Amino acid sequence: MTTLIGIEPHMAMFIRPERLVDSAWIGHAPFAAWLTAVARPNRFVELGTHRGMSYAAFCQTVRAEQLPTQCHAIDTWQGDAHAGAYGEDVYRDLSGFNARHFAGFSQLMRTGFDEAVSSFADGSIDLLHIDGLHTYEAVRHDFETWLPKLSDRAIVLFHDTAVRERGFGVWRYWREISPRHPHFEFDHASGLGVLQVGTQVAAGVRQLLDLAHDAEGARRAKAVFSGLGDAVVQRHELESARRSAVHGAATSMELQARALAVANQALAHRLAQSETMVRQLAGSFSWRVTRPLRAVRGMFN
Template identity: 30%
Template sequence: MSDPSKARLLRETPPAQPQEAVAALLTLALFERARHLGAAQMLHHLPFLFWLIDTARPGRIVEIGLDQGVSYFAACQAVEHQGSGAACTGIAARLKGVPDALVAHNDKHYQEFSELIAEPPRAALDRVTPRSVDLLILDVPPGEAAALLEAGWRERVAEDGIVLIHRSGEAEDRLYFDDLRRAYDSVEFAHGKGLLMLCTGAAPSERVARLVELGHGDEETGETLRRMFVRLGEGLVAEGRLAAAEDWAAERRRLMKIIAQRDAALTETAAKAVDAGQERDGLAALLKEMRAAETARDERLAEQDAALAQARHELADLVRHIEEREAEIHGLRRSTSWRITAPLRAVSLKLRR
């Protein structure tokens, strides 16, 4: 377990230059593109989640608090890509159960190894054998996460398992989370409302152990590590916003089509009303409704145009960040450490094939 004096938050301060020690952590999973996007804050941490599942190879994953399904379906995507045969279970954290859209997405893509449970987390305890969960993801408010751990979910985690607690930066009961950091090896990221990783026993892989070591190492190395995950997370967040902007653009086209159809209907009605005085009152009311709809349409289109412009601006920033990241990776690959470990990576790649 880690020395309490070494535990620290990877703060959002200006990043230092990349260190060769971080190169040993790099895997292709870091650059995985999420299929299921949304506005959830967990988007910031999906690169880390992809990396963790690729590195730790958990046999069973449980997430409590599906929200929009962003992190849960990212975990399912990683398991599918990995082909490890791991089992995934998603548990709703609200009384309304699992939204129909999430059920449909799960049935379409992951039903062979993924199960969604509509029961509350405490009621679902009996469905999970003690010490059987290799990766427990808690995407709920920090106070609720603490209550769930104390209610029996901590005992469901394997002796060498991992617990991920999202929104750790919002925790009001800091003492409880400080106790967790002292009790277990941990790494915490401040961005995206915070993400705390706890190793309940020995780290499940050398890379995870190295991550914990670097997270508690010198300031420059820790900030380089934080910067890597922050940049990659920003890319997915920008991609999610762009997808939302594209949805708004599609809605704009739909509204314009409806307005065009109504304009055509109005023209036809006006022509008929010339010789039908009894219809004039109805036509005036329809015209008023159409003008109100057009005004509302213009307001919605203006909002959507602004959102699309913002998304394009963020995408341009993302491209610049990616170019900087590629330059950093290029520098890492030219380093002595990278060249020395080239044969090992080649052998690893062949074994994966």
Template identity: 30%
Template sequence: MTQSLQTPSSAGSGQMPSQTLIPQLSLQSMFWRPKFAKDPVWSVHLPVAFWLIEAQRPQRVVELGTQEGTSWFAFCQALERLNPYAECLGFTAGPPDAALVEHTDAQYQELARVRQASQADALEQLEEGSVDLLHVAPGVAKPIAKEWAHWQARLSARGVVLISQAGPGQPGEALYRQVREGRAHFLFEQSQGLAIVAVGAQQYESLERLLGFQPGQPGMRLVQQVFQRLGLACCATPPSGRPAAQAGDRDDAEAISTARRQAESARRAAELARKEAERVRCQADSARHDAERRIASLEQDKAHLEATLQVRDQEQETLRASHRRLEEERATRFDETAKLTELLQAAEQAQATAQARIEELEAARRQAQEEGERHARDHTALQQRHQVLKKQLEDQARELEQQAQQLESLEAARQKTAEQQAQQQDRLDAAERAKVALQGENATLHRQQQDRFDELAELTRMLEEKERRLAELNEKPKRLVDAFTTLGRPSKARGSRRASKEDLRLVKQSGFFDEGWYVNRYPDVEQSGMNGLEHFVKFGGQEGRSPGPAFDSQWYLLEYPDVAQANLNPLVHYLRFGSNEDRLPTPEAWQGEKHGS
């Protein structure tokens, strides 16, 4: 069971040409020959009954007021061919016709039963939401209208009501008006009228196309004419092994001849519809084969990219090992700080070089984004063509839709992987050059004044932050570029390190900062020579370190990139502005607010 993906507009459906409209609604069942056609009035609607069973695919069909059997055996015949595991129940107020029961047991014992029951008993035997198709047979519309609320509760999420004698002035017209209010509906005006009303919200596409027509549209008249001609063919041709019940009711041979000519015309129209459907099916098969070839090619590209990424991961691990060795060497040379000023100048030059490189990468990213938008437009055109094919053949449409989604996902993965690969290589090269320069400069360091120790610790933390962001490159490349761009603005970075006493007081009194939790979580804080509160306000918050379990700094910076771009401490921003702007401190709080709303 699927909910319809496309619903035709009233104007669009009604103005479709016949060579397009008929194939879209055409189903094989509408051309069947009935095995039982006793009532000449209801026999005209037999193609509608067959078509509705195939279009709606019900699991349970209920007929209220089963009498002579024309509609009843039409449902049984259709279910036997299309879904023999479905159930067909008929209810009569009085004792059911013995011949009808005998024929039902003989032909459809496994799926159909006729029961005598009052309306209250019938409602009690049916669970709520268990009926997919409810047929109100001739003569029972008035009592059903009084208990419509109870019958409506028995219909499923894709429930449909079929009302006989629903034409103007007929006994079922009042029930039809009551049920159709605010719902999609269609009235076959021939032979006292037969109305279809979609009560459930989930309907298959073929049925939604039919129900999308509005009274008076040319397309609606064409559909009625086609089904009327097919119905007259059922009246004119005796069913297999049984004389036609309505043949004796014809006044003369001329009426029979007219009906046969109309049936022949309907058969020719049906043959044209079948040919058109076959042509559309061939087009769909061709498109599906092209999609399969494209998917195979994309799978090969994906395997190649995965192998390349694995090599890059190994290179990253080597880079981390080099960085650890650098840290160990630098830890033993704190006494060589005489040339710290020269080192800072070199670092600023490296930052300027990195900023220039970032600008180049940003230009490359914009170019890649434009290329992605062009691919997206091409893909959108393919999707539009795919939607046209889906309207024509429902079964093939589902397969093509799944393939289109796979193509879109693979194309997005390919573009994202290519961008990540290029950006990762550039950043690894830049980081390697920076590390080689730092190793050479560290070899020439000597002892300098003790009051420069804090500046060296600050530089160490800046290098650690760069390495951490390189490690996150595979998951968040775009945010990495934004954060690295922010890091490249030295004037703002140095300004963010000067925490005011007001910021320290605000964080301390907020209840979010836990000194013991922070120091245990980040043991390198003790090596910096600062207490946990001062370290968090000056550096830790901007590095994505959380002050305690109640505030997630890294999530806050990623969720609100304007804070990261401004290089602000996330907790200070939240306390001063974010809480008043309904920003959240943790992803759990976002989930709670989402479920609460």
């Protein structure tokens, strides 16, 4: 079934991501959910996962739709020239989330892309997301290295097709590879290229790819997924602002408590000084008052 947007609708596209972290991928979460629900891949592999925004969206849909999909996230979780370096806490956080929500069908593989490729049989991957180092050479290498592993149903996603700075070369490779295959490209959220590699893709996915030759249909589909993506982005921004406000209030209360403690310490110190001074004054006063008596007593001794 198609609608005015020219593609098969699915409730999955209205996903409320359980994992929302700062990422350029947030705006593509609705499309990731729709694609997973419509394509129903048996095996999904992501190259470059970082904090897991995109990966969790795919996995959440697998669980919600009760799909037989096996999911694999491959990353060293050490960063690169484009993602930057990051600490062990990034991996620990995602690993814990993955264990709590996706145990049984999701695997985090902490290794390099080239080292991991031998773990998969040829023709076994139905959905591949390439989001590692974004230079032209790296993206081309990743695609060519993993190409034999793709099935006859395979779809490949390339993120950041719209970024042309800081040495990003995904756009360049996308411009080179996309004319050779049925494809579709989203412009929002740094750009996302959808490439058909297999010959037997799901009908719903094929409808989307056919929109590349229908300017008005493509415009409507892009508007729908961009709008849904914006809603997810706004939700993330709202929740981040709320957390900041709560943290700010807690921080303010903590600062006030610390200031009060310092004031109390200062007051106690001044009180101790005052008591010492009073004792000294009292001793001095007593000494002066009894001085005549001590003098008289000395006359009779």
